[in-house]
Each structure stands twice: as C-alpha cells, then as structure tokens.
Amino acid sequence: MSEKKINGAEALIMSLERCGIEMTFGIPGGAAIPLYDAIYDTRKNMKFVLVRHEQNAAHEADGYARATGKPAAVLVTSGPGAVNTVTGIMTAHMDSVPMIVITGQSSREMLGKDAFQEADVFNLTMPVVKHSYLLKNVNDIPRIIKEAYHIATTGRPGPVLIDVPKDVGTDIFTGDWDAPINLPAYKPEKCGYEPETLQKIADALAASRRPVILSGHGVALSGAEKELLHLAETLQAPVTSTLLGKGTFPDSHPLSLHGLGMHGTAYANRAIVEADLIMVIGARLDDRILGIPSEFGKNAVKIHVDIDHSEFGKMVTPQIACHGDAKTVLQDLQPLLKRGDTAEWLHRLEGFKKKWPLTFSRRGGLHPPQIIAELSKLTKGRAIVTTDVGQNQMWAWQFYQCDKPWRFISSGGAGTMGFGLPSAIGAQLGRPDELVVAIVGDGGFQMTMSDLATLATHNLPVKIILMNNHYLGMVRQWQDMFYDERYSSVDLEGNPDFAKLAQAYGILGLNLKRATDIPKILKKAIEHPGPALINAEVVRRAEVYPMVPPGKSLAEVVLSHPRRKPGRPAGSRNKTAAKRIQSSGKKEPQS
Amino acid sequence: MSKDIRTHNLSIFVANRPGALVRIAQAFSRRGFNIESLVVSPGARGDFSRMTITAKGNQEGLEQIIKQCTKLVDVMACREHSDEEVVARELALVKVAIDPEHRELVLQIADHFHAKTVDFNENSLVLEATGSSEKLDAMVNLLRKYKIIELVRTGKVIMARGDRQT
Numbered sequence: 200m201s202e203k204k205i206n207g208a209e210a211l212i213m214s215l216e217r218c219g220i221e222m223t224f225g226i227p228g229g230a231a232i233p234l235y236d237a238i239y240d241t242r243k244n245m246k247f248v249l250v251r252h253e254q255n256a257a258h259e260a261d262g263y264a265r266a267t268g269k270p271a272a273v274l275v276t277s278g279p280g281a282v283n284t285v286t287g288i289m290t291a292h293m294d295s296v297p298m299i300v301i302t303g304q305s306s307r308e309m310l311g312k313d314a315f316q317e318a319d320v321f322n323l324t325m326p327v328v329k330h331s332y333l334l335k336n337v338n339d340i341p342r343i344i345k346e347a348y349h350i351a352t353t354g355r356p357g358p359v360l361i362d363v364p365k366d367v368g369t370d371i372f373t374g375d376w377d378a379p380i381n382l383p384a385y386k387p388e389k390c391g392y393e394p395e396t397l398q399k400i401a402d403a404l405a406a407s408r409r410p411v412i413l414s415g416h417g418v419a420l421s422g423a424e425k426e427l428l429h430l431a432e433t434l435q436a437p438v439t440s441t442l443l444g445k446g447t448f449p450d451s452h453p454l455s456l457h458g459l460g461m462h463g464t465a466y467a468n469r470a471i472v473e474a475d476l477i478m479v480i481g482a483r484l485d486d487r488i489l490g491i492p493s494e495f496g497k498n499a500v501k502i503h504v505d506i507d508h509s510e511f512g513k514m515v516t517p518q519i520a521c522h523g524d525a526k527t528v529l530q531d532l533q534p535l536l537k538r539g540d541t542a543e544w545l546h547r548l549e550g551f552k553k554k555w556p557l558t559f560s561r562r563g564g565l566h567p568p569q570i571i572a573e574l575s576k577l578t579k580g581r582a583i584v585t586t587d588v589g590q591n592q593m594w595a596w597q598f599y600q601c602d603k604p605w606r607f608i609s610s611g612g613a614g615t616m617g618f619g620l621p622s623a624i625g626a627q628l629g630r631p632d633e634l635v636v637a638i639v640g641d642g643g644f645q646m647t648m649s650d651l652a653t654l655a656t657h658n659l660p661v662k663i664i665l666m667n668n669h670y671l672g673m674v675r676q677w678q679d680m681f682y683d684e685r686y687s688s689v690d691l692e693g694n695p696d697f698a699k700l701a702q703a704y705g706i707l708g709l710n711l712k713r714a715t716d717i718p719k720i721l722k723k724a725i726e727h728p729g730p731a732l733i734n735a736e737v738v739r740r741a742e743v744y745p746m747v748p749p750g751k752s753l754a755e756v757v758l759s760h761p762r763r764k765p766g767r768p769a770g771s772r773n774k775t776a777a778k779r780i781q782s783s784g785k786k787e788p789q790s
Numbered sequence: 791m792s793k794d795i796r797t798h799n800l801s802i803f804v805a806n807r808p809g810a811l812v813r814i815a816q817a818f819s820r821r822g823f824n825i826e827s828l829v830v831s832p833g834a835r836g837d838f839s840r841m842t843i844t845a846k847g848n849q850e851g852l853e854q855i856i857k858q859c860t861k862l863v864d865v866m867a868c869r870e871h872s873d874e875e876v877v878a879r880e881l882a883l884v885k886v887a888i889d890p891e892h893r894e895l896v897l898q899i900a901d902h903f904h905a906k907t908v909d910f911n912e913n914s915l916v917l918e919a920t921g922s923s924e925k926l927d928a929m930v931n932l933l934r935k936y937k938i939i940e941l942v943r944t945g946k947v948i949m950a951r952g953d954r955q956t
C-alpha cells in the first residue's frame with residue numbers, strides 16, 4: 200500500500216472496507232466529492248447504492264443491518280445532505296441498530312464561518328447517536344473508523360457519525376494503518392453480573408407459579424433465540440414479546456402469547472396483569488408496552504436482563520437486575536434452572552387465548568388483516584417483512600406469523616413513517632435470495648416513495664403491499680376514540696394512482712379490491728421476478744384492536760369498537776360529533 | 791415523583807475528547823436539570839479530565855443522569871458524593887468598593903474569613919477567599935452591605951475522603 204500515495208478520502212473508504220463494511224448508501228455533493236471520487240475506484244468489495252433522499256439512505260442501511268446483523272455505511276454531503284439523515288439516524292438509535300454515518304463537511308478553515316452548506320452536524324446529531332467524531336487529522340482515519348465500527352457493533356449497538364471536512368479528504372495520508380483503538384473509557388460488558396444474581400434469578404423462577412417472559416430486541420441482537428426457547432420450555436413459562444422482539448420466540452409455539460402492549464393481544468396483556476413473576480430480557484420497557492408504568496406487574500417479582508445498565512429502574516424498578524448480554528446470561532443460567540410447576544397457569548392462559556383471540560372483520564370490503572394473514576400463509580412466515588408506521592404496522596405485527604428473529608423489521612422506538620420501503624430495499628440488498636415484503640400505509644409510503652427509483656434501478660424483487668385506506672388511519676383511529684370524532688387533517692385526498700405510479704418506474708403495479716382476489720394477486724406479485732406494488736383498496740374506517748388506551752393500565756384492554764368512547768380531550772368544550780352534526784344540519788365529512 | 795429537591799455533587803472522570811462536555815451537559819438538559827456549577831480541569835492522567843458538577847433536582851432523575859453519563863463512550867466514571875464524604879472547596883474573588891470610612895470594616899470581614907487582599911486601589915480592593923461554598927456565601931452576604939462591584943466564583947470542586955474514589 201505504500202508505493203502509491205493515497206489521500207484521506209481513499210484511506211477512509213479503504214478503512215471502511217478493512218472493517219468489513221460491504222454496503223454503502225448515499226447521495227454526493229460538494230463537500231463529499233473527494234469521498235465519492237474515492238468510491239469511484241478505490242472500493243473493492245463494497246457495494247454503493249445511490250438513493251433519492253438521504254433519509255432513505257439511513258433507513259436502507261438500517262434495514263440492511265437488521266436483515267443481516269452487519270452494519271452498513273451512509274455517505275452524504277454536508278449541510279442539507281447530512282441534516283436529511285437525522286430522521287434515519289434517530290430511528291436507528293431508538294432501535295439500537297448499528298450504522299456508520301459519514302457526512303461531508305466544510306473545509307477546516309471554514310468551520311464556524313457559515314460557509315456554503317455548512318451545518319454543525321457534530322453537535323446537531325449528538326442526542327441521536329451512540330457516539331460521533333469530527334475528523335480533523337487525516338492520519339487518524341484508520342483508528343477512528345475502527346473505533347466507530349467497534350462502538351457501533353458492541354454492547355448496545357447504535358449509529359456512529361463521522362463528520363469529515365472536505366480538505367481532510369484531500370490531504371495525503373501518511374499514518375499508521377494498524378493504529379490501535381484508543382477508547383480507554385468504553386467497556387461494553389457482556390457479563391456485568393455476579394454469580395449470586397443468577398442463583399437469585401433461578402430461585403425466583405423456581406418459586407413462581409405464574410411466570411411470564413417478555414422478550415425484546417436485545418434477544419435478537421444477541422442471537423439468544425435458542426437460549427430463550429430452552430428457558431421457556433424448561434420452565435414451561437409463556438413468552439410475550441415487544442414489537443421488535445417479534446420472532447425471537449416462535450409465534451407458532453404453544454407457549455407464545457404473541458405481542459404485548461397497546462396493540463398486543465388481550466391474553467398477553469392479561470397474563471402480565473396476573474403474573475407473579477415477569478422476566479424481561481433485552482427490552483427497555485417502552486411506554487407503549489407498559490400501560491401505566493407504576494401498575495406494570497405491580498404484584499409480580501420483576502427480573503430485568505439488559506446489556507444497558509441505564510435501563511434498570513428507568514421505567515420500572517426490578518427486584519433483580521442482571522447486567523449482561525442476553526445470550527451469555529441465558530447460557531450461564533441454564534445449569535441452574537429447574538422445571539417449573541405452571542400447568543394450572545398455562546391452562547388458565549389457554550382459556551384466555553380461546554376467549555380473546557385476535558380477530559378481524561370480513562364485512563364491508565377488503566380488510567388489511569385478511570391480506571396479511573394470507574401473506575403469512577402463502578410464505579409460511581419465511582418472508583422478511585418490513586413495515587411502515589400506523590395501522591398497517593400494527594396489523595402486520597398481529598397477523599404476520601413468524602418463527603425467527605429478523606423476519607419482521609419495523610421502526611419501533613421512533614415510529615418513523617416512511618420506514619417501510621427503504622428498509623425493505625436495504626433488507627433485500629443484504630438478503631438477495633429471500634422474499635422481502637414491505638407492508639406500508641398510503642401516508643407513510645408517500646414520505647419516502649422517491650426510492651422506487653432505487654428499487655427499479657437495482658431490479659430488487661421487493662413486494663410492496665400498500666394498505667390504501669385514504670387516511671392517516673392511525674391518527675383517525677385516535678381522533679375517533681379520544682377526540683369526539685373530530686377528524687382533523689387525516690383525509691389523504693389527492694392520493695395518486697399508486698399502481699400507475701409504480702408502472703411509471705417500470706415496476707409491476709397491481710390493484711387489489713376484493714378479498715376473493717387476495718391469493719391470486721399476492722401470487723402474481725410474488726412470482727413476478729422483479730419489484731411489484733399492490734395497491735390494496737382497503738376499507739377506509741377499520742380500526743386496530745385490541746387497544747390499551749394511552750394512559751390506561753394493561754388491565755383496561757378495549758377489544759372492539761367501543762360504543763362509549765374511552766376518552767375526550769382534556770378541558771374540551773367541544774360538541775361530540777353527533778351533536779355537532781345535529782346542530783349544524785350538515786352531514787359528516789365524506790369518506 | 792419524590793419532592794426531595796437537593797443540590798447534588800457529581801464527579802465525572804472523562805477522556806479529554808472534543809464533545810465530551812456537550813454530551814454530559816445534554817444528559818442534564820434533556821431531563822430538565824439545571825447545572826448550578828461546573829468545573830473542568832485536567833486530571834492526574836494527562837488525557838483525562840475531571841469534572842465537578844453541582845445540580846439541583848430529585849434523586850430519581852439524578853440517578854438516571856448518572857447512568858446516562860456513565861454510559862457515554864468517553865466517560866470512565868460518574869459518581870455522586872454526599873457532603874460528608876468529601877472535602878469540598880471553592881474559590882471566590884470579590885471586588886469591593888471602598889471609601890476611607892468603610893475600609894477597615896471590609897478588611898475586618900476579610901480577616902475573619904481568612905481572605906487575602908490580592909489587589910488594593912484607591913476606590914476598590916479585590917479579596918480572594920477559599921473554603922466551602924457555604925463559607926463563601928456567608929462572606930459575600932456580609933460584603934453586600936458595602937458595594938460589591940464584581941464577583942467571580944470558581945464553583946465547587948470536591949475530592950472524596952480517605953480510601954474512597956472521587
């Protein structure tokens with residue numbers, strides 16, 4: 200490597216490759232031109248994908264990482280290019296997804312002078328990254344890239360950003376390729392627990408008659424699904440999971456209670472209410488899971504296993520906190536486990552499952568759960584499903600059955616609309632041989648649909664199922680339930696003809712209108728060798744149930760459309776929709 | 791939420807890297823905590839800094855901030871110390887206006903608090919005092935009877951007593 204002089208930009212691309220980065224997404228621009236020049240012929244194994252919006256670049260890197268377990272890089276220019284990635288970085292940060300973000304920056308002597316396209320990206324992104332660098336010396340490149348990769352992928356993973364002034368990219372590199380990582384204060388702990396802690400956990404589990412295990416994203420991130428299965432089967436304990444924990448425990452397993460929380464199953468929520476022990480593994484107990492935090496497992500012994508020490512007591516204070524990697528903890532726990540006596544409890548839960556199964560209506564038109572259930576059947580749960588955010592996401596979570604982690608990719612913590620399509624592109628690039636399906640809503644899809652071009656260019660066989668209810672459906676549902684049916688700014692009039700839109704990109708565009716056509720249209724899309732979009736004209740006013748209304752405990756599940764609305768806006772003097780219509784003589788807004 | 795709003799002493803040992811101070815400050819501001827005083831100085835190891843922060847707030851919130859600070863990539867340790875566990879010192883410089891009539895009284899106060907006169911002019915003098923923050927408060931309060939032209943305090947620095955680590 201020493202014969203030819205190389206510049207900072209080339210050193211940076213080579214360093215990324217040396218770390219094993221195989222995929223980069225981005226858009227070039229003034230401050231990133233040296234880096235893009237290096238991409239032109241320096242890279243050997245790394246693939247580069249030109250996107251249509253920097254937010255999509257970050258979501259694509261995110262989807263790639265979730266589908267493969269390997270981080271990808273994002274490479275964008277300064278100012279607007281960098282700022283456009285912020286939504287995607289925040290999405291990855293909230294869901295603990297590893298990512299390396301390289302942003303071009305104004306030259307060093309221009310920093311802080313309001314140069315063209317200068318934004319203080321280092322400070323702007325600080326709250327949404329795991330760590331970040333402002334690269335000031337060309338010879339630091341190999342060390343900083345190694346550190347960034349290490350930080351992004353170890354402990355609780357997350358995005359790391361490196362801001363690269365243009366002139367650092369053009370400086371000649373004379374540094375040491377093998378400069379070691381220098382992170383004296385960074386010590387990700389795989390097993391920060393004492394042996395006594397494990398014994399305490401084993402004793403508590405053995406004493407429990409009504410245990411519930413709650414499995415989160417951490418189980419997927421640490422690859423602990425086998426250990427989780429062993430734990431559940433040994434204890435004969437039921438398992439429920441968070442949105443991102445979907446697939447960490449097989450949906451088809453008799454011990455599975457499926458999802459928990461706001462739109463989780465009624466039986467999972469009831470199980471948590473009645474449990475005498477809750478073992479939380481790799482979940483941060485988000486407010487969408489807890490209902491009222493102080494009510495969550497009020498009478499249960501709570502055990503919390505997490506790699507991030509700061510999660511203990513953040514939302515719920517556990518009796519036993521175990522700081523460590525899920526897989527390591529569960530492996531070390533195995534020899535101490537005793538078979539639990541839970542027959543009576545499982546029998547009771549079986550009754551709940553029979554009493555409150557997940558159901559959906561088939562009346563009045565095409566219902567999204569019908570399509571998802573059929574997709575699940577057709578693919579046997581083996582497709583990688585990405586979702587957008589809203590009702591479409593919750594239905595996908597409820598009705599797509601999968602038995603493995605990384606089969607269900609969704610923006611959990613951030614709830615970022617627009618995530619579905621770009622994350623599917625990333626997942627498909629990472630898993631070229633698998634069927635990737637994006638389930639999206641008409642609102643969210645329109646936020647990032649510019650990357651249909653990327654899909655078409657790379658002829659990626661992603662199947663998009665667009666649940667077109669012509670509404671910001673989830674918001675409409677809330678306005679229906681909690682805001683006196685005052686539907687404010689949720690009607691998506693002006694939607695384009697999505698099938699034609701797909702066709703304009705050379706993508707197969709199909710319309711689905713009748714439930715009887717579901718198998719035929721799904722098969723047609725799946726059998727098509729390239730990308731396809733199904734515009735499903737679904738009923739406009741379907742709602743997602745069960746639902747635990749916000750601010751209510753998990754004991755207060757609403758099972759179906761309530762005749763009496765569970766809430767009204769605080770301090771509201773508004774007339775209810777019915778009275779409003781009476782007094783004005785007007786009809787309800789058309790739908 | 792507990793209502794115990796006390797002043798807390800935190801000591802943070804942190805790698806001396808760009809951005810470290812901002813990340814720590816954000817851990818406080820994001821949770822609505824106000825930093826009362828902040829002292830940053832080189833640690834015994836050249837590449838590490840020592841920060842002493844005093845902040846007001848409830849215990850629960852503070853525990854979360856300590857955990858979030860500890861989690862930062864550059865932070866080696868973040869600990870809370872009670873007043874009893876540490877030696878705490880602060881330095882104050884006070885510029886007091888003087889006229890012949892009051893000069894003696896000002897100097898008496900200075901003498902009482904073992905403050906040194908580090909600048910002496912016709913119209914003003916500058917006192918330097920060290921000690922606990924409470925002692926400095928007391929001195930400054932007495933001096934307010936005369937005219938304080940300027941006041942500069944360093945903020946509290948702390949060191950754990952005996953075998954404890956700061």
Ligand SMILES: Cc1ncc(C[n+]2csc(CCOP(=O)(O)OP(=O)(O)O)c2C)c(N)n1
Binds near residue numbers: 644
């Ligand atoms: C970027 C962003 N903006 C706003 C929201 C708030 N929000 C959550 S769900 C939703 C409606 C989504 O509508 P659509 O994509 O059509 O999906 P549907 O609920 O109808 O399935 C909105 C606006 C969000 N989550 N993300």
Ligand SMILES: [Mg+2]
Binds near residue numbers: 642667669672
């Ligand atoms: Mg919609």
